[in-house]
Amino acid sequence: MIYYAGPDFLDRVIRRLRSDGYATYAPSEWGWFEVEGHFSEPPTPPPVPPKHVLRKTPSLVLRVKGTRFEYVEPDRTPVALIGIRPCDAFALEILRKVSMFSPTLVTEKLSNLFMVVEECPNPSPTCFCADAGTGPDARVGDLAYMRLGDGFLVRPLTERGKALLVSVGIDELAPKEALETYNDIVNKATKRARIEPSPHHHADELKEATWEDWERASRNCAGCGSCSISCPTCFCFDIREVHEGPDEGGRVVVWDTCLSLYFAAMASHNPREKIPARLRQFVMHKLVWWREQFGITGCVGCGRCTSLCPFNVGIITAVKEVVKK
């Protein structure tokens, strides 16, 4: 079922969710902001992935006073992400799978998360959600919408989503022409949201790749880690100390990246000292090992790791270089 909603759709939905106790956030060019009503269309995708909204780091996990260790209750305020893109919504479902293996930094937040997904009529040149099977129309979430002129075409995806629509009085089915327009937009967007060679279609070549292939793939990589810090599914974190006095302070968790030199470094040796080994870890984990670990891909095709890379490397260029030969 697709419904038609007028220009105040976001106002109504957001007000309702807030009165139900959700903290409501929407993405923008500059990060995610708490919103109370309508907001303008976010970028495809927004530069900051939702994991940073669900857990802002550094985040305190232990308070230490001398030799007293105090448990720090994690923040459990329910969050509603409004305007989250389909790839990012899918990424959170992937993190839910990861959390079944072992808790992630967003586990608490996932257990009472509400997602209102903004579908993508205009994928970016680095978007490949159609290859990844995560977009450009919403695959997961509670409610999906697409902006159409002044109004919105709205699809409930869960019972909760349906109930929300009913509660804000949206019950007008979209007219036939609007449905045709919607399908047309999705079809066009789907064609655009692909990349050749697609990172998702070359697992065998990646498994066979040699050290020289990875050297070629990483020759412009600085090992800065922007790729995995901006990747919506990367779950790695460091634990660090904070000091507030001579014997007072605590421990914080911080989102981290396997691209950094110290990530795997031990006193005895560093198994991924060279940059090709580190870029390989990122690409192989996302596209090959993730499947073995969690039964699903680790890449939703948002393209951030390439579009936000200072040297335009990321998964798109890396795979292209590896499969070149």
Added chain:
Amino acid sequence: MMDSVTHKLTPIKAVIADVIKEAEDTVTLVMRVSPQKVPEPGQFAMLYAPLVGESAISFSGIRDGVVEHTVRRVGKVTTVLTSLSPGDVIGWRGPYGKPWPMSEAKGRDLIVVAGGIGMAPLRPVIHRRIDEGEAERTILLYGARSPDQLLYRKELKEWQEAGVDVRLTIDKPHPSWSGRTGFVTELIPEALETAKDPVAFICGPEIMMKVAIGVFEKSGIDLSRVWVSLERKMRCGFGSCGYCQIGPIFVCRHGPTFRADELRCVLGW
């Protein structure tokens, strides 16, 4: 309800009951701690030096009410851990990881190959073998860089007296050493002449384990009967932080003990 990272990262208190100096840079901490699960040989704990940091440290001894950890000083956290005194309190959480498969070795000959600090996680294996009356079916091959780097020197004699076949070596000739010299992996072929159809547990520097696996394979030992304990940098110890990954494997959860044939595929040895 899913577990939370915060909850799992909260340590309990461990009181240092005794500190035994093993070598210039190594001590054994005897500590009183009450974990929810009884640790098994091969598992490890995260030891927290308050406001300095945490290190993964194997159990080097497991007794009623106390556990032992043997720590070698290599950096920030281990510097604090090796300078503790009785009565000091640190943070502790665990046990973590997959134990040595003691049941695979039960009723069979066991060759234990240890290099340097790698003796620490194997010490409870020796204890267990002696307790279970299998000392005589146990061969310990143990190598260190120099005589004063051999850990548990007093105990080595006791193990020998209890029936364990203890064979020591140090890397290079040394004025105070009249025993064997050379790498510990060179002792494996001889041990294989004594042992019948053995199982092997190995722990030491990565290159030593790689060589040892090669020697066992060359001697016709099925690598599904050889286990090693691997070291990787760890932050959480329970599969969340991602630090210890090798390919699809989380060393903290799927290891640190691995069957050699399985590990080989992952590491490409």
